[in-house]
Amino acid sequence: MSLFGAKSQSLQKRAQKVIPLGVNSNFRYWGEGITPYVERGKGAYMWDVDGKRYIDYRMAFGPIILGHAYDEVDTKVFEEIQKGSLFAMTGELEVALVEMMVEMCPGVEMVRLACSGTEATMHAIRIARAFTGRDIILKFEGNYHGFHDHTLWSTYAPIEAYGNARSPIPVPASSGIPKTMRENIITLPFNDFEGFERMMRSFGDQIAAVITEPCQGNCGAIEPKPGFLELIRQRTTEHGTIFILDEVKTGFRIASGGAQEYYNLRPDLATYAKALGNGYPVAAIGGRAEIMSIIGKGVSQGGTYTNNKPGVAAAYATLSLLREQPVLQTIARRGQRLMDGLKDIFEDNGIPVVMSGYPAMFSFALGVDGVSCQRDWSTSEQDLYLSLVEKAIERGVMPDHDAREPWFLCYSHSDADIDETLNVYADIVKEAKK
Numbered sequence: 001m002s003l004f005g006a007k008s009q010s011l012q013k014r015a016q017k018v019i020p021l022g023v024n025s026n027f028r029y030w031g032e033g034i035t036p037y038v039e040r041g042k043g044a045y046m047w048d049v050d051g052k053r054y055i056d057y058r059m060a061f062g063p064i065i066l067g068h069a070y071d072e073v074d075t076k077v078f079e080e081i082q083k084g085s086l087f088a089m090t091g092e093l094e095v096a097l098v099e100m101m102v103e104m105c106p107g108v109e110m111v112r113l114a115c116s117g118t119e120a121t122m123h124a125i126r127i128a129r130a131f132t133g134r135d136i137i138l139k140f141e142g143n144y145h146g147f148h149d150h151t152l153w154s155t156y157a158p159i160e161a162y163g164n165a166r167s168p169i170p171v172p173a174s175s176g177i178p179k180t181m182r183e184n185i186i187t188l189p190f191n192d193f194e195g196f197e198r199m200m201r202s203f204g205d206q207i208a209a210v211i212t213e214p215c216q217g218n219c220g221a222i223e224p225k226p227g228f229l230e231l232i233r234q235r236t237t238e239h240g241t242i243f244i245l246d247e248v249k250t251g252f253r254i255a256s257g258g259a260q261e262y263y264n265l266r267p268d269l270a271t272y273a274k275a276l277g278n279g280y281p282v283a284a285i286g287g288r289a290e291i292m293s294i295i296g297k298g299v300s301q302g303g304t305y306t307n308n309k310p311g312v313a314a315a316y317a318t319l320s321l322l323r324e325q326p327v328l329q330t331i332a333r334r335g336q337r338l339m340d341g342l343k344d345i346f347e348d349n350g351i352p353v354v355m356s357g358y359p360a361m362f363s364f365a366l367g368v369d370g371v372s373c374q375r376d377w378s379t380s381e382q383d384l385y386l387s388l389v390e391k392a393i394e395r396g397v398m399p400d401h402d403a404r405e406p407w408f409l410c411y412s413h414s415d416a417d418i419d420e421t422l423n424v425y426a427d428i429v430k431e432a433k434k
C-alpha cells in the first residue's frame, strides 16, 4: 500500500540506508510507503516532496500556532541571526522574552530557557527532586513528557501490560531505560480521583513531584474531570510535593496563559515548548521564585544552546503577536466550528463519537460513549479512525496518522479550510459507513 507519490517512496528508501527507519524521530515513521516526506509549508498548508498540497492539522505536533513560514516570525529571526546566532552569553532579547512570559503565564515568577520539551521536563524533575530532597515521581498513564528516562513509562504500552487500575504496573516505553529507574516512578490512570487519593495517602511524603499534562495531549486530548487538577494541587501542597504542569502542548495554545489561565490553576513548576516558538527550537521551565531560585545553588541547569537566537527571536515575535492580534480567539472560533461539524458528521452516520480537548487542540474517539483515561481510550475504534485519516490524506487533509495525536489549528487556517475539511470528512465517513 502507498499513501504518497513516487518521490516520497524513493526518498524513504534512500533515507533508510543512512537513518534508522529513515526518519529522525520514531513518531515520524508511519510504515513502508506510507511515511510522508515533506518539501515545504506556508500558512496552514504543507506540500510533500511529490508536490501534493495538504491542509495541515498536525502543525508539527503542535508548535505551529501562527502558520508555517510565518513572515513576522521569520523576519525577526532573520534580523537577529544576522547579528550572530549563538554566543552562549546572555543578551537583552531573552530577558525581554522571559519578562513577557512572566506577564502572560499566571503563577510563573521566574523562567529558565531550554531547547525542547524533553529538556524542559527533565530539568523540572531535577529541580523538584532537589527542592524536596526526594526521588519519586508520580505520572499518569498515557501522558508523554519527552524522551528522557525519568518519565518514559506507561506512555504507549498495550493496556494489558499496565495491570489492574488499583495497582498499576509502570511499563518502560523503550529498551535501554535502566531497571533501577523503576524504583522512582509511580503511575496511575488519569482522572482517577480515588487512586490518586490512595497513592498520596500512602506515599505522598516520599513523592518529589506529580507531573501531568493538563489534558492528555498525547492520548486523544482527554480533558481533566472537573476538580482533578485541583485535587492534585491540594494534595501536593499538603505533602510538600512539587506539582509540575507540563504545558508543552497547551502553553500559548489553549489560552495565552496556557492551562494555568484556562483552569485558573497555580502549579509549582510548568514546562513550555512548542507554540512558544511557532516551530523554532525553544522551551522553558517556569515557576515559583522560591523553587526556581535554587537553580545555581547546587542545582545544575543549562546548555550551550538554551538561548539560541533563532529560538529566542521566534518566541519573542510569536508571543508579541499573541498579545497584539486576536490569534487564539480566531483559532478558537474556527476550531469550534470544525469540532462541531465533525461531531455532526459522525452522529448523522450513526457512529458514536466522543469529542475531547479544545478548539485549538482537539481529538475524537470513535465507537465509545465516554473516555476519561488511556484505558478507556484504548477501547475506541482506532482502525476506523486510521482508515479515515488515510482517506483524508488522499483527499489533501492531513491529521496525524496516530489517533492519540490531537488535531492542531493555527491562525492561518481559514474558514474555507474548515469547510473543505468538513466536506472531505462528510464524504469519507459516508463511504466508510457503506
Ligand SMILES: Cc1ncc(COP(=O)(O)O)c(C=O)c1O
Pocket: 061, 115, 116, 117, 118, 119, 121, 144, 145, 146, 147, 213, 217, 218, 246, 247, 248, 249, 273, 274
Ligand atoms: C506534553 C509534552 N511534553 C513534552 C514533550 C517533549 O517535547 P519535545 O518533543 O520538544 O522534546 C512533548 C512532545 O510532544 C509533549 O507533548
